[in-house]
Amino acid sequence: MKFFLKYYKVLVPITLWLFFLFFSIRVFSQFIAFSDAIERGFLLIFLYVSIYYFNWFILVPRYYIKKKYLIFFAFIFILIIVSSFLRILIANHYELNLHTLNENPLIDSVVLKKAIGSFGISFFVLASSFLVRIADLYTKQVKQKELLIQQKTEAELTLLKAQLNPHFLFNALNNIYALVLTRSEFAADSLISLSQLLRYIIYDTSVEFVPLEKEIKYLKYYIELESLRLERKDNLDIKISEMDSNYYIMPMLFIPFVENGFKHSDINKDGKMKIHINMHKNELEFICENTYSLYEKNVDSVGGVGLTNSINRLDRMYHDRYNLEITDENEFFSVNLKIQL
Structure with missing residues:
Protein backbone atom coordinates (compact mmCIF):
# COMPACT_ATOMS: atom_id res chain seq x y z
CA MET A 1 0.00 0.00 0.00
CA LYS A 145 2.10 22.11 5.09
CA GLU A 146 3.57 19.33 7.24
CA LEU A 147 7.08 20.49 6.33
CA LEU A 148 6.23 24.10 7.23
CA ILE A 149 4.76 22.99 10.56
CA GLN A 150 7.85 20.88 11.24
CA GLN A 151 10.19 23.74 10.35
CA LYS A 152 8.21 26.11 12.55
CA THR A 153 8.31 23.66 15.46
CA GLU A 154 12.05 23.13 15.02
CA ALA A 155 12.62 26.88 14.93
CA GLU A 156 10.57 27.36 18.10
CA LEU A 157 12.44 24.53 19.85
CA THR A 158 15.77 26.01 18.78
CA LEU A 159 14.70 29.36 20.21
CA LEU A 160 13.62 27.75 23.46
CA LYS A 161 16.95 25.93 23.73
CA ALA A 162 18.79 29.17 23.00
CA GLN A 163 16.90 30.80 25.86
CA LEU A 164 17.35 27.82 28.16
CA ASN A 165 21.10 27.31 27.87
CA PRO A 166 22.17 30.90 28.76
CA HIS A 167 19.65 30.83 31.60
CA PHE A 168 21.17 27.64 32.97
CA LEU A 169 24.73 28.95 32.49
CA PHE A 170 23.88 32.22 34.24
CA ASN A 171 22.69 30.37 37.35
CA ALA A 172 25.61 27.91 37.34
CA LEU A 173 28.18 30.72 37.12
CA ASN A 174 26.43 32.53 39.98
CA ASN A 175 26.80 29.41 42.13
CA ILE A 176 30.50 29.05 41.29
CA TYR A 177 31.05 32.77 41.90
CA ALA A 178 29.59 32.36 45.37
CA LEU A 179 31.97 29.45 46.06
CA VAL A 180 34.97 31.45 44.84
CA LEU A 181 34.03 34.43 47.05
CA THR A 182 33.95 32.18 50.10
CA ARG A 183 37.24 30.54 49.03
CA SER A 184 35.48 27.21 49.06
CA GLU A 185 37.58 24.11 48.44
CA PHE A 186 34.78 22.89 46.19
CA ALA A 187 35.17 25.71 43.65
CA ALA A 188 37.59 23.73 41.46
CA ASP A 189 35.35 20.63 41.49
CA SER A 190 32.38 22.76 40.54
CA LEU A 191 34.27 24.08 37.50
CA ILE A 192 34.99 20.52 36.37
CA SER A 193 31.30 19.59 36.72
CA LEU A 194 30.33 22.73 34.83
CA SER A 195 32.76 21.94 31.98
CA GLN A 196 31.19 18.47 31.61
CA LEU A 197 27.74 20.04 31.48
CA LEU A 198 28.81 22.65 28.93
CA ARG A 199 30.30 19.93 26.73
CA TYR A 200 26.95 18.13 26.84
CA ILE A 201 24.99 21.30 26.06
CA ILE A 202 27.23 22.39 23.18
CA TYR A 203 27.83 19.07 21.44
CA ASP A 204 24.92 16.78 22.35
CA THR A 205 21.75 18.82 22.73
CA SER A 206 21.45 20.04 19.13
CA VAL A 207 19.46 16.90 18.24
CA GLU A 208 15.81 16.30 19.07
CA PHE A 209 16.47 13.29 21.30
CA VAL A 210 19.43 11.94 23.25
CA PRO A 211 19.91 8.59 25.01
CA LEU A 212 18.09 8.59 28.33
CA GLU A 213 21.22 7.30 30.08
CA LYS A 214 23.21 10.29 28.85
CA GLU A 215 20.56 12.78 30.00
CA ILE A 216 20.55 11.16 33.45
CA LYS A 217 24.36 11.16 33.56
CA TYR A 218 24.56 14.91 33.04
CA LEU A 219 21.67 15.55 35.37
CA LYS A 220 23.81 13.91 38.06
CA TYR A 221 26.66 16.27 37.15
CA TYR A 222 24.32 19.19 37.70
CA ILE A 223 23.08 17.83 41.02
CA GLU A 224 26.70 17.41 42.13
CA LEU A 225 27.38 21.00 41.10
CA GLU A 226 24.45 22.30 43.14
CA SER A 227 25.19 20.02 46.08
CA LEU A 228 28.65 21.55 46.60
CA ARG A 229 27.17 24.63 48.21
CA LEU A 230 24.70 22.77 50.45
CA GLU A 231 25.23 22.90 54.20
CA ARG A 232 22.65 20.18 54.90
CA LYS A 233 23.16 17.48 52.28
CA ASP A 234 21.23 14.98 54.40
CA ASN A 235 18.09 16.98 53.55
CA LEU A 236 18.53 16.09 49.88
CA ASP A 237 16.81 12.84 48.87
CA ILE A 238 17.98 11.49 45.50
CA LYS A 239 16.83 8.18 44.03
CA ILE A 240 17.49 7.44 40.35
CA SER A 241 16.83 3.92 39.11
CA GLU A 242 18.72 2.14 36.33
CA MET A 243 17.64 3.27 32.86
CA ASP A 244 17.10 1.17 29.75
CA SER A 245 19.74 2.08 27.17
CA ASN A 246 17.19 1.68 24.34
CA TYR A 247 15.16 4.75 25.32
CA TYR A 248 15.69 8.32 24.13
CA ILE A 249 14.44 11.59 25.56
CA MET A 250 14.38 15.30 24.84
CA PRO A 251 17.72 16.84 25.98
CA MET A 252 17.92 19.27 28.90
CA LEU A 253 14.48 18.21 30.11
CA PHE A 254 15.08 17.61 33.81
CA ILE A 255 17.72 20.23 34.65
CA PRO A 256 15.34 23.26 34.59
CA PHE A 257 13.00 21.57 37.10
CA VAL A 258 15.89 20.56 39.36
CA GLU A 259 17.47 24.00 38.97
CA ASN A 260 14.20 25.60 40.01
CA GLY A 261 14.06 23.34 43.07
CA PHE A 262 17.58 24.19 44.21
CA LYS A 263 17.10 27.87 43.53
CA HIS A 264 13.98 28.23 45.66
CA SER A 265 14.38 25.54 48.29
CA ASP A 266 15.24 26.31 51.90
CA ILE A 267 17.29 23.13 52.15
CA ASN A 268 20.02 24.94 54.11
CA LYS A 269 17.38 26.04 56.62
CA ASP A 270 16.07 22.61 57.61
CA GLY A 271 14.02 22.39 54.42
CA LYS A 272 13.68 19.30 52.26
CA MET A 273 14.27 18.46 48.62
CA LYS A 274 13.53 15.22 46.75
CA ILE A 275 14.55 14.09 43.26
CA HIS A 276 13.26 10.68 42.15
CA ILE A 277 13.41 9.19 38.65
CA ASN A 278 11.91 5.78 37.89
CA MET A 279 11.02 3.65 34.89
CA HIS A 280 7.85 1.55 34.72
CA LYS A 281 7.99 -0.39 31.44
CA ASN A 282 8.02 2.42 28.86
CA GLU A 283 6.79 5.13 31.25
CA LEU A 284 9.33 7.47 32.80
CA GLU A 285 8.36 9.17 36.06
CA PHE A 286 10.23 12.23 37.30
CA ILE A 287 9.51 13.75 40.71
CA CYS A 288 11.10 16.92 42.06
CA GLU A 289 9.81 18.34 45.34
CA ASN A 290 11.12 21.04 47.62
CA THR A 291 10.07 23.18 50.52
CA TYR A 292 10.70 26.91 50.39
CA SER A 293 10.28 29.99 52.51
CA LEU A 294 8.71 33.16 51.19
CA TYR A 295 10.50 35.27 53.77
CA GLU A 296 14.01 33.87 54.20
CA LYS A 297 15.15 34.07 50.55
CA ASN A 298 15.10 37.17 48.43
CA VAL A 299 14.33 35.45 45.12
CA ASP A 300 11.77 35.84 42.40
CA SER A 301 8.61 33.79 42.28
CA VAL A 302 8.81 30.01 42.00
CA GLY A 303 9.18 29.01 38.34
CA GLY A 304 10.87 31.15 35.72
CA VAL A 305 12.19 31.13 32.17
CA GLY A 306 13.72 27.64 32.33
CA LEU A 307 10.57 26.06 33.74
CA THR A 308 8.27 27.79 31.24
CA ASN A 309 10.48 26.79 28.32
CA SER A 310 10.54 23.16 29.45
CA ILE A 311 6.76 23.04 29.52
CA ASN A 312 6.58 24.55 26.03
CA ARG A 313 9.10 22.00 24.73
CA LEU A 314 7.11 19.15 26.29
CA ASP A 315 3.98 20.37 24.49
CA ARG A 316 5.74 20.44 21.14
CA MET A 317 7.67 17.16 21.41
CA TYR A 318 5.36 14.87 23.36
CA HIS A 319 1.87 16.33 22.83
CA ASP A 320 -0.54 13.90 24.53
CA ARG A 321 2.18 11.43 25.59
CA TYR A 322 3.03 13.17 28.83
CA ASN A 323 1.35 14.26 32.04
CA LEU A 324 2.74 17.11 34.13
CA GLU A 325 1.40 18.03 37.56
CA ILE A 326 2.82 21.09 39.30
CA THR A 327 1.74 21.90 42.84
CA ASP A 328 2.63 25.09 44.68
CA GLU A 329 0.95 25.55 48.06
CA ASN A 330 1.83 26.01 51.73
CA GLU A 331 5.50 26.70 50.90
CA PHE A 332 5.80 23.34 49.15
CA PHE A 333 6.58 23.02 45.44
CA SER A 334 6.17 19.73 43.59
CA VAL A 335 6.72 18.61 39.99
CA ASN A 336 5.44 15.19 38.89
CA LEU A 337 6.17 14.38 35.25
CA LYS A 338 5.25 11.16 33.45
CA ILE A 339 6.28 10.52 29.85
CA GLN A 340 5.46 7.65 27.51
CA LEU A 341 8.77 6.94 25.77
Missing part, protein backbone atom coordinates in the same frame (compact mmCIF):
# COMPACT_ATOMS: atom_id res chain seq x y z
CA LYS A 2 2.83 2.41 0.88
CA PHE A 3 4.54 1.56 -2.41
CA PHE A 4 1.36 2.36 -4.35
CA LEU A 5 0.81 5.66 -2.53
CA LYS A 6 4.39 6.64 -3.29
CA TYR A 7 4.31 5.77 -7.01
CA TYR A 8 0.61 6.00 -7.87
CA LYS A 9 1.06 8.82 -10.37
CA VAL A 10 3.35 6.52 -12.38
CA LEU A 11 1.60 3.21 -11.77
CA VAL A 12 -1.92 4.38 -12.64
CA PRO A 13 -1.20 5.66 -16.18
CA ILE A 14 1.20 2.78 -17.00
CA THR A 15 -1.44 0.26 -15.91
CA LEU A 16 -4.03 2.13 -17.96
CA TRP A 17 -1.86 2.15 -21.11
CA LEU A 18 -0.81 -1.48 -20.82
CA PHE A 19 -4.39 -2.64 -20.30
CA PHE A 20 -5.64 -0.60 -23.25
CA LEU A 21 -2.80 -1.82 -25.49
CA PHE A 22 -3.29 -5.48 -24.56
CA PHE A 23 -7.07 -5.28 -24.97
CA SER A 24 -6.79 -3.53 -28.34
CA ILE A 25 -4.27 -6.01 -29.75
CA ARG A 26 -6.11 -9.01 -28.30
CA VAL A 27 -9.45 -8.04 -29.84
CA PHE A 28 -8.39 -6.66 -33.22
CA SER A 29 -5.75 -9.31 -33.97
CA GLN A 30 -8.71 -11.64 -34.54
CA PHE A 31 -9.92 -9.56 -37.50
CA ILE A 32 -6.82 -7.87 -38.93
CA ALA A 33 -3.18 -8.86 -39.26
CA PHE A 34 -1.34 -9.11 -35.94
CA SER A 35 1.25 -6.53 -37.07
CA ASP A 36 -1.59 -4.15 -38.03
CA ALA A 37 -3.25 -4.73 -34.66
CA ILE A 38 0.01 -3.82 -32.88
CA GLU A 39 0.51 -0.75 -35.07
CA ARG A 40 -3.10 0.34 -34.52
CA GLY A 41 -2.74 -0.17 -30.74
CA PHE A 42 0.43 1.91 -30.46
CA LEU A 43 -1.04 4.74 -32.53
CA LEU A 44 -4.05 4.91 -30.24
CA ILE A 45 -1.79 4.73 -27.16
CA PHE A 46 0.25 7.66 -28.50
CA LEU A 47 -2.97 9.63 -29.05
CA TYR A 48 -4.30 9.02 -25.53
CA VAL A 49 -0.93 9.49 -23.82
CA SER A 50 -0.70 12.87 -25.57
CA ILE A 51 -4.06 14.13 -24.30
CA TYR A 52 -3.45 12.59 -20.85
CA TYR A 53 -0.24 14.55 -20.27
CA PHE A 54 -1.44 17.65 -22.08
CA ASN A 55 -4.18 17.79 -19.47
CA TRP A 56 -1.67 16.91 -16.69
CA PHE A 57 1.06 19.44 -17.46
CA ILE A 58 -0.87 22.30 -19.10
CA LEU A 59 -4.63 22.37 -18.57
CA VAL A 60 -4.87 21.48 -14.88
CA PRO A 61 -2.03 23.71 -13.55
CA ARG A 62 -2.64 26.65 -15.91
CA TYR A 63 -6.41 26.81 -15.84
CA TYR A 64 -8.10 24.54 -13.27
CA ILE A 65 -5.75 25.34 -10.37
CA LYS A 66 -5.98 29.05 -11.20
CA LYS A 67 -9.79 28.74 -11.17
CA LYS A 68 -10.20 29.50 -14.87
CA TYR A 69 -12.87 26.83 -15.08
CA LEU A 70 -14.57 28.04 -18.28
CA ILE A 71 -11.33 27.92 -20.30
CA PHE A 72 -10.40 24.58 -18.72
CA PHE A 73 -13.65 22.83 -19.61
CA ALA A 74 -13.65 24.41 -23.08
CA PHE A 75 -10.23 22.86 -23.74
CA ILE A 76 -11.43 19.52 -22.35
CA PHE A 77 -14.40 19.56 -24.72
CA ILE A 78 -12.15 20.41 -27.68
CA LEU A 79 -9.71 17.63 -26.71
CA ILE A 80 -12.53 15.10 -26.55
CA ILE A 81 -13.82 16.13 -29.99
CA VAL A 82 -10.38 16.15 -31.65
CA SER A 83 -9.15 12.91 -30.07
CA SER A 84 -12.42 11.16 -30.91
CA PHE A 85 -12.15 12.28 -34.54
CA LEU A 86 -8.53 11.08 -34.74
CA ARG A 87 -9.44 7.74 -33.19
CA ILE A 88 -12.16 7.20 -35.78
CA LEU A 89 -9.68 8.00 -38.58
CA ILE A 90 -7.13 5.52 -37.17
CA ALA A 91 -9.76 2.83 -36.70
CA ASN A 92 -11.20 3.28 -40.20
CA HIS A 93 -7.74 3.18 -41.78
CA TYR A 94 -7.16 -0.36 -40.51
CA GLU A 95 -10.73 -1.59 -40.77
CA LEU A 96 -11.40 -0.54 -44.40
CA ASN A 97 -9.37 -3.50 -45.62
CA LEU A 98 -11.35 -5.97 -43.55
CA HIS A 99 -14.05 -7.71 -45.59
CA THR A 100 -15.59 -9.38 -42.49
CA LEU A 101 -15.79 -6.14 -40.52
CA ASN A 102 -19.55 -5.71 -40.61
CA GLU A 103 -20.15 -9.35 -39.83
CA ASN A 104 -18.73 -9.12 -36.30
CA PRO A 105 -20.82 -7.41 -33.61
CA LEU A 106 -17.69 -6.34 -31.68
CA ILE A 107 -16.58 -4.01 -34.48
CA ASP A 108 -19.47 -2.05 -35.90
CA SER A 109 -18.67 0.46 -38.69
CA VAL A 110 -21.68 2.64 -37.92
CA VAL A 111 -20.32 6.16 -37.44
CA LEU A 112 -22.57 7.03 -34.53
CA LYS A 113 -21.52 3.97 -32.55
CA LYS A 114 -17.87 4.68 -33.20
CA ALA A 115 -18.28 8.30 -32.17
CA ILE A 116 -19.94 7.36 -28.87
CA GLY A 117 -17.20 4.83 -28.12
CA SER A 118 -14.46 7.32 -29.00
CA PHE A 119 -16.08 10.02 -26.86
CA GLY A 120 -16.29 7.57 -23.93
CA ILE A 121 -12.63 6.53 -24.13
CA SER A 122 -11.37 10.13 -24.46
CA PHE A 123 -13.51 11.21 -21.53
CA PHE A 124 -12.20 8.32 -19.40
CA VAL A 125 -8.55 9.14 -20.22
CA LEU A 126 -8.96 12.85 -19.43
CA ALA A 127 -10.93 12.14 -16.25
CA SER A 128 -8.19 9.75 -15.08
CA SER A 129 -5.54 12.37 -15.84
CA PHE A 130 -7.51 15.02 -13.97
CA LEU A 131 -8.15 12.89 -10.85
CA VAL A 132 -4.58 11.60 -10.56
CA ARG A 133 -3.18 15.11 -11.09
CA ILE A 134 -5.46 16.63 -8.45
CA ALA A 135 -4.52 13.83 -6.02
CA ASP A 136 -0.84 14.52 -6.73
CA LEU A 137 -1.21 18.27 -6.12
CA TYR A 138 -3.20 17.67 -2.93
CA THR A 139 -0.53 15.27 -1.62
CA LYS A 140 2.19 17.83 -2.34
CA GLN A 141 0.22 20.55 -0.54
CA VAL A 142 -0.28 18.33 2.51
CA LYS A 143 3.44 17.45 2.59
CA GLN A 144 4.37 21.12 2.19
